[in-house]
Amino acid sequence: xxxxxxxxxxxxxxxxxxxxxxxxxxxFFLGAITLAPLAIGPAADLxxxxxxxxxxxxxxxxxxxxxxxxxxxxxxxxxxxLYLLSGVSxxxxxxxxxxxQASATLWPLPVIGLFGALMYGVxxxxxxxxxxxxxxxxxxxxxxxxxxxxxxAGVRRSGxxxxxxxxxxxxxxxxxxxxxxxxxxxxxxxxxxxxxLTIAVSLATAALAPFGIVAAxxxxxx
Amino acid sequence: MLTTxxxxxxxxxxxxxxxxxxxxxxxxxDLTLVRDFSLDLGPGEAVLMSGPNGTGKTTLLRAIAGFVxxxxxxxxxxxxxxxxxSADCVAWxxxxxxxxxxxxxxxxxxxxxxxxxQGRSAILPLLRAMAIESLIDRPVSRLSRGQQRRCALVxxxxxxxxxWLLDEPAGPLDGGGRTRLADLVAWHRSRxxxxxxxxxxxxxxxxxxxxxxxxxx
Numbered sequence: 011x012x013x014x015x016x017x018x019x020x021x022x023x024x025x026x027x028x029x030x031x032x033x034x035x036x037x038f039f040l041g042a043i044t045l046a047p048l049a050i051g052p053a054a055d056l057x058x059x060x061x062x063x064x065x066x067x068x069x070x071x072x073x074x075x076x077x078x079x080x081x082x083x084x085x086x087x088x089x090x091x092l093y094l095l096s097g098v099s100x101x102x103x104x105x106x107x108x109x110x111q112a113s114a115t116l117w118p119l120p121v122i123g124l125f126g127a128l129m130y131g132v133x134x135x136x137x138x139x140x141x142x143x144x145x146x147x148x149x150x151x152x153x154x155x156x157x158x159x160x161x162x163a164g165v166r167r168s169g170x171x172x173x174x175x176x177x178x179x180x181x182x183x184x185x186x187x188x189x190x191x192x193x194x195x196x197x198x199x200x201x202x203x204x205x206x207l208t209i210a211v212s213l214a215t216a217a218l219a220p221f222g223i224v225a226a227x228x229x230x231x232x
Numbered sequence: 233m234l235t236t237x238x239x240x241x242x243x244x245x246x247x248x249x250x251x252x253x254x255x256x257x258x259x260x261x262d263l264t265l266v267r268d269f270s271l272d273l274g275p276g277e278a279v280l281m282s283g284p285n286g287t288g289k290t291t292l293l294r295a296i297a298g299f300v301x302x303x304x305x306x307x308x309x310x311x312x313x314x315x316x317x318s319a320d321c322v323a324w325x326x327x328x329x330x331x332x333x334x335x336x337x338x339x340x341x342x343x344x345x346x347x348x349x350q351g352r353s354a355i356l357p358l359l360r361a362m363a364i365e366s367l368i369d370r371p372v373s374r375l376s377r378g379q380q381r382r383c384a385l386v387x388x389x390x391x392x393x394x395x396w397l398l399d400e401p402a403g404p405l406d407g408g409g410r411t412r413l414a415d416l417v418a419w420h421r422s423r424x425x426x427x428x429x430x431x432x433x434x435x436x437x438x439x440x441x442x443x444x445x446x447x448x449x
Contacts, residue, residue: 016346020339027334088328091299092387096347097319231299 013098014106021110035072036118042068043126054131061130062140062191065123069144070151070184073116074176077155078168080111081227085163090227101220104156104227108219112152120145132195139201140191143208147187150212153219154179160226183211238412240419241357243350248275248424249310249321249394251296256305258291265291266445269305271428275394278417278427278437283445289430290327292445293397296428297322309395323391325398329384333373337364337383340372341390348391358386361419362412377404382412389416396420398429410435 025031046064047057084090093103120141127137158176162168190204251273258266265288273279281289294300296307298318310316331340341355359365362382364375372380381404388396396417402410414437417427429435 013347013349016343020343023339024332024334028332083332086328087332088326088330089332091297091324091326092330092344094299095297095319095322095324098347231294232301 013096014102017098017103017106018110018113021107022114025111025114032115032118034076035115036122038072038075039068039119039122040126042071043122043130047130058131058195061127061132062136062195063188064130065127065140065144065191066147066184066188068126069119069123069147069187070180072119073148073151073155074173076115077159077172077176078162079159080108080156081160081163081223082168085227085230090163090231094228094231100224104160104223105153105216105220108152108156108223109149112148116148116152119148127191132191136191136194136201139194139205140188143187143190143205146205146208146212147183148212150183150208150215151180153215153223154183157219157222157226160223160230163227163230183208183215186211238361238415238419239357240361240416241354243354243389243392243423245423246321246392246394246425248426249316250274251395251426251428252308253296254305254307256292256295256307257303258288258295258300259303260288260291271443273395273426273428275424275426276421278421278440279429279443280435280437280440281428281430281443281445282432285432287445289445290399293399293428293430294326297324297397318395321393322395322397323388323393325384325388325396325401327399329380330387331372331380331383334371336369336371337375337386338368340383341387344387345390348393350390350392354390355386358389359383361416362386363408378406378409381405382409385413385416389420394425396425396427396429398427400431400433401429402431402433402435 124141158172162171186207194201253271256269
């Protein structure tokens with residue numbers, strides 16, 4: 011257990027030291043939700059209607075933005091081999107690694123999502139539900155991004171491959187997370203159902219994705 | 233036989249393991265690199281594999297470590313009815329040193345000590361044995377290649393595993409570094425450990441077996 015704690019702490023430290031911690035995803039997210047209204051137009055009722063959806067969509071893109079580093083760096087600098095020989099349970103290891111990095115880099119997303127939705131004119135309650143849904147979606151999004159990153163580790167232009175692999179897999183969690191905010195805005199009770207489904211997808215991903223990531227890391231070794 | 237006055241720490245004893253490679257064949261694409269390679273390595277023994285570039289030294293080491301699946305043959309560790317896996321008994325040094333450029337040797341070595349369930353007390357003596365104890369708090373990005381390799385060798389020793397697989401361990405090392413590497417290996421063998429190293433340099437390890445991989449194609 012202490013080994014998994016060490017991995018969690020190290021990933022968080024590396025994210026702060028090497029990649030500016032949460033600055034990258036936060037800046038990307040902020041940029042996306044600031045630019046979207048300029049393209050959509052200034053109609054207030056339209057912005058309220060698209061607010062929850064834009065938050066979910068922009069959060070998804072900002073998770074993808076740093077996906078190449080998580081397993082790509084380990085592949086290049088030889089850390090991946092050491093992990094395979096570490097004797098630590100590998101699915102647990104990659105889960106700790108992904109969640110360690112996610113907790114260090116992605117925590118601003120629900121906060122920005124909350125204030126972004128409020129600025130789009132979304133009322134407080136739906137904005138909070140949307141932010142909660144983003145929080146619930148982060149494990150699924152980061153694990154899917156990690157899986158795609160592990161498959162693309164060491165490939166040139168891995169960003170392209172990651173986008174092609176990860177975006178289709180992120181469809182369910184995007185639908186449920188954005189749907190939670192939209193249902194809350196419309197005032198129907200499906201908001202809670204969507205929120206619970208987002209959590210369910212995150213839990214299922216946490217149970218399955220680590221095995222896929224381990225297989226991907228091994229296959230990239232050959 | 234130690235040539236410098238390096239003092240090595242008292243690590244907890246490990247169980248010495250035999251390494252048995254039998255009938256290994258490896259290829260890259262349709263190019264056969266190694267054919268029917270066999271090797272028996274007991275505790276305290278060392279093997280130096282040499283051969284021109286591209287003969288498959290690295291691939292063979294990676295197959296022994298279990299990173300690549302051989303076309304034929306098998307690798308086993310331990311002699312008992314329950315063979316150990318490479319994740320139990322191999323300490324690995326690859327082409328890349330496995331260091332993060334933003335970490336300091338102190339952070340990196342503490343992390344790997346914790347991963348391997350080892351104490352921290354051996355870190356400083358081992359750094360001293362490799363003569364890089366003054367660099368313990370300098371980020372890896374500001375260490376030279378040779379210094380990084382010395383730090384990676386400390387990590388290998390810190391793992392306290394019986395079988396060391398080293399890929400070009402002396403590549404970036406200077407004369408003093410090679411002497412200290414030889415001492416480190418001698419210390420490891422004196423504890424019952426074994427070493428397989430791929431190298432194209434002439435390493436002066438006492439009674440190490442030498443294998444020319446060029447002959448196995």
